[in-house]
Structures are given as C-alpha cells and as structure tokens.
Amino acid sequence: MIVEILIAVLWFGTTFYSIWYIFGAKTYQPLTLDNLALQWKLHKQKTGSKAKLIHSMIKRNNEIVGFKCECKYEYQQKRLITQRVHKKTEAKQCS
Ligand SMILES: [Zn+2]
Numbered sequence: 570m571i572v573e574i575l576i577a578v579l580w581f582g583t584t585f586y587s588i589w590y591i592f593g594a595k596t597y598q599p600l601t602l603d604n605l606a607l608q609w610k611l612h613k614q615k616t617g618s619k620a621k622l623i624h625s626m627i628k629r630n631n632e633i634v635g636f637k638c639e640c641k642y643e644y645q646q647k648r649l650i651t652q653r654v655h656k657k658t659e660a661k662q663c664s
Contacts, residue, residue, distance in 0.1 A: 598646040599632040608644050609636060618642065 600608070609623055620639035627635035627645055635645035 596648060597629045597632075597634040598648050600634055600636075600646050602633075604646075605633065605636055608646075609638065612638060612642055612644060616640070616642065 605623075605626075612618060613620065618638060618640045622639060624637040624639045624641075626633050627637065627643070635643065637643050
C-alpha cells in the first residue's frame with residue numbers, strides 16, 4: 570500500500586514536472602555584446618529605426634539579456650529550456 574502511494578506521488582510529480590519543463594519554463598539567455606549589436610542592427614533594418622544609440626541594457630542577475638532602443642523598442646532574449654536542449658544535441662552531432 571505504501572509503495573503504491575509512493576509510486577502515485579512520483580508519477581504525479583514527474584508528470585507535472587514534465588508539463589512545466591515543456592511548456593512553462595522560459596529562461597532568460599545572457600546576451601553577448603556581439604549578439605546584442607547584431608540584434609540591434611537587425612531591429613534597425615526591420616523597422617527602419619533611426620536611433621543612433623541603444624537607450625539602455627536590460628539586465629537580469631548582472632547579465633545582459635536585452636536592450637531598449639531609443640525608439641522604445643525592447644528586445645529580450647528568451648528561450649524555452651527545451652529549445653536549448655535541442656541546440657545542445659545538435660552541437661553534439663556536429664562534433
Ligand atoms: Zn529602434
């Protein structure tokens with residue numbers, strides 16, 4: 570009986586964790602300066618923004634995760650954990 574309860578608890582736990590893992594967990598990806606410059610360039614190309622400077626950086630836990638443009642455009646690098654895992658496996662296949 571105790572074993573059955575334990576199995577049920579574990580099963581529910583795993584199920585909820587999987588659902589959270591697949592659908593819920595979004596992480597902020599730190600942005601390198603190169604990447605930031607590239608994203609800003611892309612934003613200016615796409616929107617025709619005439620801004621000459623990035624207004625400010627968006628930081629989380631002392632890491633740059635995005636920027637605000639002078640035209641009030643905001644960019645934040647968000648990724649699903651599952652996408653990151655997918656990327657890692659791709660990298661493994663390449664090497
Ligand atoms: Zn802009």
